[in-house]
Amino acid sequence: MKHALRWALVLVLLAGALVVALWPRANPGPVPSISQAVAGAPSIDQLRSAAALQPCPATHGNAGATGSPLAGLALPCLGQPGTVDLAAALAGRPALLNLWGPMCQPCAQELPALAAYAAEPGAVTVLGVEVQQLPGAALEELAALNVHYPSVSxxxxxxxxxxxxxxAIPLTYVVSADGKVTQVNPPEVMRSPEQVRAVVARYLGPGASE
Known part of the structure; x- marks a missing residue:
């Protein structure tokens, strides 16, 4: 969450620099540029490098199940340039979609549990979805928590x-191999890989794997 606050401060500085630039003055002098106002803020490439997220899933199998709510959705990959066609990328494979944001404290408690589960042999695909429109803060949060599974925005x-x-977030959705998407209900904050594994078994059946 502290990373999100820092990025909020960057936005305030941007707004302040813009006001200074537009404010009429009797003696116009040098106006600080916006780049100067946010000097020292890491670039998105630097943040991606520090976060070291796994590559977003590539197209897998066919174009995805007809009628899937994921059909036609191409979202920006958080850890690298490019977009991800969700239906095509997840076609034929079970997965967990976890909706989260860097200003969400329960999310910060859940992310390490999802990462620990995702690292287990046979785990289904875990795909994070950052929904608070703070990709920079999200990358910093993932790096700080040592969470590296693929994520989109x-x-x-x-x-x-x-x-x-x-x-409300966090929210987790289970995607079956045939493209059906089901919200984990009631929503719960999973704080251990065992809890994540239990959710997978509940919705996909015992022994469900990649």
Whole structure:
């Protein structure tokens, strides 16, 4: 969460620099640039390098199940340039979609549990979805928590709209191999890999794996 606050401060500095630039003055002098206002802020490439996320899933199998709520959704990959066609990338494989944000304290408690589960042999694909439109802060949070599974961003809320997702996070959705998407309900904050494994077994059956 502290990373999100730092990025919020960057936005305030940007706004302040813009106000200074536009404010009329009797003696115009040098105006500090926006780049000067945020000097020292790491670039997205630097943040990606520090976070060292696993590559986003590539197209897998066919184009995805017809009628899936994920159909037609191409979201920006958080850890690298490019977008991910969710339906095509997850076609034929079970997965967990975890909606989270860097200003969400329960999310910070859940992310390490998901990472520990994702590292287990036979674990289903875990894909993080950052929904608070703070990709820089999200990358810093993932780096600080040593969480490296692949993640995407939902900057315009299209995935949340397609899933009819409630506003609270974290939220986890289970995607079956045939493309069915089911919200874990009631929502729960998973604090151990055992809890994650139990959720997978509940929705996909015992022994479900990649």
């Amino acid at each position: 939902d900057p315009d809320g299209r995935l949340r709209a397609a899933l009819h997702a409630p506003p």
